[in-house]
Amino acid sequence: MLSIRLAIQVASLAKPYLPKVPSVEAPIVAIDGREMNLLEKNEKEENDDIDALNDEYTCIPQNDIADPQRKCILCLETRKATSAMLCGHLYCWYCLENWLREKNECPLCRQHTTLKDVIPVEWLLYHRLDPIYSPIIWLSTKASLSKLNVGISPACYLSNSTDIWIDGDGELRSKTTTCSKKITDIKELKEWNFDGSSTNQAPGHDSDIYLRPAAFFRDPFRGGDNILVIAECYNSDGTPNKTNYRHYAKKAMDLVKDEDPWFGIEQEYTLFGADGAPYGWPKGGYPAPQGPYYCGVGAGKVFARDLVEAHYRACLYAGINISGINAEVMPSQWEFQVGPCAGIDMGDHLTLARFLLARIAEDWGISISLHPKPFTSGEWNGAGCHTNYSTSKTRAPGVGLQAIEEMIKKLESKHAEHIEAYGDDNELRLTGKHETGNIADFSSGVANRGCSIRIPRHVAHQGYGYFEDRRPASNIDPYRVTGLIVNTTLIN
Secondary structure (H helix, E strand, O other): OOHHHHHHHHHOOOOOOOOOOOOOOOOOEEOOEEEEOOOOHHHHHHHHHHHHHHHOOOOOOHHHHOOOEOOOOOOOEEEOOOEEOOEEEEEOHHHHHHHHHHEOOOOOOOOOOHHHHHOOOHHHHHHHHHHHHHHHHHHHHHHHHHHOOOOOOOOOOEEEEEEEEOOOOOOEEEEEEEEEEOOOOOHHOOOOEEEHHHHOOOOOOHEEEEEEEEEEEEOOOOOOOOOEEEOOOOOOOOOEEOHHHHHHHHHHHHHHHHOOOEEEEOOOOOEOOOOOEEEEOOOOOOOOOOOOOOOOOOOOEEOOHHHHHHHHHHHHOOOOEEEEEEEEOOOOEEEEEEEEEOHHHHHHHHHHHHHHHHHHHHHHHEEOOOOOOOOOOOOOOOOOOEEEEOOOOOOOOHHHHHHHHHHHHHHHHHHHHHHHOOOOOHOOOOEOOOOOEEEEOEEEOOOOOOOOOEEEEHHHHOOOOOOEEEEOOOOOOOHHHHHHHHHHHHHO
């Protein structure tokens, strides 16, 4: 009789608790000989069951009834919300699980009971995984942000969107935001803003400049569903910012879309090390004269090929229509070609390719120079952005070459206007030497790289195709140049 009273007294330390697990389909379980569905019972029914069960015990201390901190009857530890109940009594997960794994019987009535009879497998798995769930979320998110783990995605669904724009000095800027879903359409991206007074695009008293997404690409740095966005800049009054040549180029391209203008741009650039000297050049001196470096292979002839290859692969991953790379005439000078691209895509693809190049060079400690003439002394080539151009008419057999010649005449009539838009410091490059024409004179010819406009030999032979404008410098705004070429040759 004493043992029975002691058992009842121990049992009184805990009140029955019916756990609720949202969005989990719980089975029908037997509790004190009654079948109960733990999820379908409402709060009133649960309270009635608890009161009825408590009435069976006449020796429950009143302070225990009022005490919200109820305990497991085996370990007497304060139970948590994930406590389990068997025969109307509360057990912590740890005690009940270990008891049933070892004995397969109820601790009080000694009836045969297994773990799966008492604890639904969904709850058991949740209980087991809960202590490590948060660390996994934290670890996977941290790992996904590392440049060394580009293939790992965050455990919870989030993605990044990086806006890229051209600032007041022709340089590239970027800022990143978090997206709560995968972006599949440009309209899903929000309009953003930045401090234009810090980018030479607005005065301090009215510094907000709006960023409007225009095109997006895959992000090769973060991988997954993260994206890189080409954005246009607009002033606070809604007008295009002074650097927003894309706005005007897009209008021109829309007007001539039936002509289907194609572009291909050859972007030349020079690599400089952290010391400010051309990357790979002898300290305090100069390399051997130009000759072995163009499309060269081997140590001493080419420098930083690993950086160039990384950029090439990043462009391909992003979806840029990059068509090739090669080492240029001057050592530490390279070129990549983007195109053919239709209409406004030319500016978008080249701008993003430039961004990727500068971003990758960060990791190498190398700076990218787009100056058209890094060295004005010595026999060193400059850097250009040769722009190849064609339309549906120039690509048509029989009439293509004639259409090209007509366009060249139009370009000649606007030579000064084009030179003004073809890049800063271009007069240092267009000297008539080192495969350039003279900035003051307009010229054209077949396979002549000393002319303003070059017609490739195979185009002259077959009678249709494209031509190359060799005047643009390496630091051009591609939207301004492509828009101007279309205006001169098609809209006038």
